[in-house]
Amino acid sequence: MSPGTVALSVIFGIVAIGSCIGFLAAKRRQLNLEEWAVAGRGLGLILVWILLAGEMFTTFSVLGISGWIYSKGGPTLYVLVYLTLGQILVFFLGPSLWELGRRYGLQTLGDFFARRYGDRLLAATVAVAGVLFLIVYLQLQLTGLGIIVSIASFERIGRTPAMVGSTVVVACFVLTSGVRGVVWVSVLKDFLLVAVAVLIGIGLPYMHFGGIGPMFTALIKAKPDYLTMPGGTTNLTHSWFISTVLVNSLLFAWPHFFGSIFTARDGDTVRRNSVIMPFYALPLILIVFAGCTALLVVPGLANGDLALLTAVRKTFPPWLLGVIGGAGALTAMVPAAIQILTAATLVAKNVYRPFFAPGLSEEGVARVARVAVGAITVIALFLALNTSPTLVGLLILAYSGVAQFAPGIVLGLYSDRVTGRGVLCGLFTGLAVAGFLTFTHRDPFLGLNAGFLGLVLNIVVLAAVSSLSGGKYNGFESASGPVRPIV
Amino acid sequence: LALVPLCALCLSVPLWDRLTPRVLGLPFNIFWIMAWVALTPVLMNIMYRIERKR
Numbered sequence: 001m002s003p004g005t006v007a008l009s010v011i012f013g014i015v016a017i018g019s020c021i022g023f024l025a026a027k028r029r030q031l032n033l034e035e036w037a038v039a040g041r042g043l044g045l046i047l048v049w050i051l052l053a054g055e056m057f058t059t060f061s062v063l064g065i066s067g068w069i070y071s072k073g074g075p076t077l078y079v080l081v082y083l084t085l086g087q088i089l090v091f092f093l094g095p096s097l098w099e100l101g102r103r104y105g106l107q108t109l110g111d112f113f114a115r116r117y118g119d120r121l122l123a124a125t126v127a128v129a130g131v132l133f134l135i136v137y138l139q140l141q142l143t144g145l146g147i148i149v150s151i152a153s154f155e156r157i158g159r160t161p162a163m164v165g166s167t168v169v170v171a172c173f174v175l176t177s178g179v180r181g182v183v184w185v186s187v188l189k190d191f192l193l194v195a196v197a198v199l200i201g202i203g204l205p206y207m208h209f210g211g212i213g214p215m216f217t218a219l220i221k222a223k224p225d226y227l228t229m230p231g232g233t234t235n236l237t238h239s240w241f242i243s244t245v246l247v248n249s250l251l252f253a254w255p256h257f258f259g260s261i262f263t264a265r266d267g268d269t270v271r272r273n274s275v276i277m278p279f280y281a282l283p284l285i286l287i288v289f290a291g292c293t294a295l296l297v298v299p300g301l302a303n304g305d306l307a308l309l310t311a312v313r314k315t316f317p318p319w320l321l322g323v324i325g326g327a328g329a330l331t332a333m334v335p336a337a338i339q340i341l342t343a344a345t346l347v348a349k350n351v352y353r354p355f356f357a358p359g360l361s362e363e364g365v366a367r368v369a370r371v372a373v374g375a376i377t378v379i380a381l382f383l384a385l386n387t388s389p390t391l392v393g394l395l396i397l398a399y400s401g402v403a404q405f406a407p408g409i410v411l412g413l414y415s416d417r418v419t420g421r422g423v424l425c426g427l428f429t430g431l432a433v434a435g436f437l438t439f440t441h442r443d444p445f446l447g448l449n450a451g452f453l454g455l456v457l458n459i460v461v462l463a464a465v466s467s468l469s470g471g472k473y474n475g476f477e478s479a480s481g482p483v484r485p486i487v
Numbered sequence: 488l489a490l491v492p493l494c495a496l497c498l499s500v501p502l503w504d505r506l507t508p509r510v511l512g513l514p515f516n517i518f519w520i521m522a523w524v525a526l527t528p529v530l531m532n533i534m535y536r537i538e539r540k541r
Contacts, residue, residue, distance in 0.1 A: 080524060084523070084524050084527050085527075087527070087531070088527070088531065091531055091534065091535075271535060271538075272535065274531065275528055275531040275532050275534075275535050276528055277528075278524055278525075278527045278528045278531070279524075279525075279528055281524045282521070282524060282525065285521050285524070
């Protein structure tokens with residue numbers, strides 16, 4: 001058998017096992033909207049951990065981190081930092097959000113805004129923007145998936161069939177088993193991925209340089225300034241680092257992350273989960289090691305995203321490349337599934353029902369959500385196959401864009417004086433500023449992340465409009481409730 | 488207590504973003520982040536215990 005066949009069969013085997021798990025997970029459970037979207041709010045500590053880890057540990061973590069360290073160097077470290085710091089915010093906010101979710105039956109980010117501010121226009125705006133960002137993120141996963149399969153098959157399978165095939169599988173298990181299916185696929189994926197991270201993070205430097213220390217010695221000798229900021233770039237400075245970390249650590253505002261909080265069995269599970277979550281950033285450091293090795297072993301690639309897999313292919317036997325490729329494929333499929341699911345629920349519940357079919361039952365919403373799964377999948381696949389510069393801009397905007405939801409969430413929890421109009425105006429301001437700077441290539445602006453500037457103006461406008469517009473409204477009778485918010 | 492990792496990992500970046508001294512063969516900035524990623528759950532566990540007592 002040729003190396004490509006060996007690697008491919010292993011990838012297919014792993015993806016097939018993963019898909020079976022996905023399909024079987026929800027058997028013998030009645031699949032209503034509540035079960036589909038938030039797993040009946042019954043997941044324990046380990047499963048929630050795996051779900052959230054499944055969301056955070058995406059193809060970006062593997063290909064993107066190694067690609068960034070390959071092409072940009074030191075600034076990449078921001079990823080490890082914001083993932084860790086983001087969990088501290090979840091520690092404080094998570095239990096309160098979970099409690100509100102249980103009390104008012106919230107399932108999505110849009111539900112939160114609709115309930116707290118009683119403003120369906122605001123909820124729909126959040127939902128539409130959220131869906132847009134999710135679709136862009138989703139196409140990134142699909143593109144990564146195409147890269148993984150085509151490299152691991154020694155270019156025997158093109159990116160297009162790889163993307164189409166696996167996207168259909170993902171959409172199918174989202175339809176049949178909802179979020180519970182995703183969690184169980186994630187169990188397999190995480191296990192494989194940690195094994196792979198250890199293997200390549202320690203194995204690659206060891207096989208080429210006899211260890212991690214000697215590898216760094218060689219790298220520092222070859223490129224003395226590369227591993228500090230601004231590394232291989234000119235504009236990613238310390239102020240960029242600080243502002244980006246602050247913006248990205250608002251990761252709980254991602255609609256799919258927000259939804260996952262509600263899958264937990266209780267608020268305490270959410271909090272304990274945030275305590276153990278930072279451990280998950282440790283395997284990412286191994287990916288950084290692997291990326292550094294790739295920089296020395298396969299220098300000069302135009303596309304940094306290909307660096308890791310090219311180095312792996314040069315070093316390890318085909319079957320091992322297959323395992324790595326299979327783990328990588330699942331790594332794209334799990335977040336893709338959860339993003340499709342979240343986006344579909346947002347469309348059905350926060351856009352379609354309030355505006356087009358006010359009397360729609362829960363079963364009706366679930367039906368619409370299933371149709372939306374199909375539509376969203378097709379759009380994301382289309383975008384992934386026709387990547388354009390605008391799309392790259394949109395993706396950068398997605399990261400700084402979701403942060404603009406955060407003021408409405410946090411201030412909505414802790415203050416009664418914030419109004420729906422204020423949040424809406426703030427949101428538009430933040431998105432406009434971040435969008436303008438991103439699309440005109442002024443990001444970073446004055447050394448600061450565009451999302452950070454957007455966020456600052458967002459809060460200013462929010463405060464100003466809230467104090468001018470009268471009529472306080474709070475859909476949560478006592479917002480902080482029995483769960484005390486701050487230590 | 489929550490502010491400790493914030494200061495250590497984010498706000499103080501100009502202080503630790505350098506290559507020397509090499510610790511365990513790692514450049515100093517990577518070692519520093521690795522150490523704090525491991526320490527943060529420990530701190531958060533302490534926060535969790537304090538919070539539960541109240």
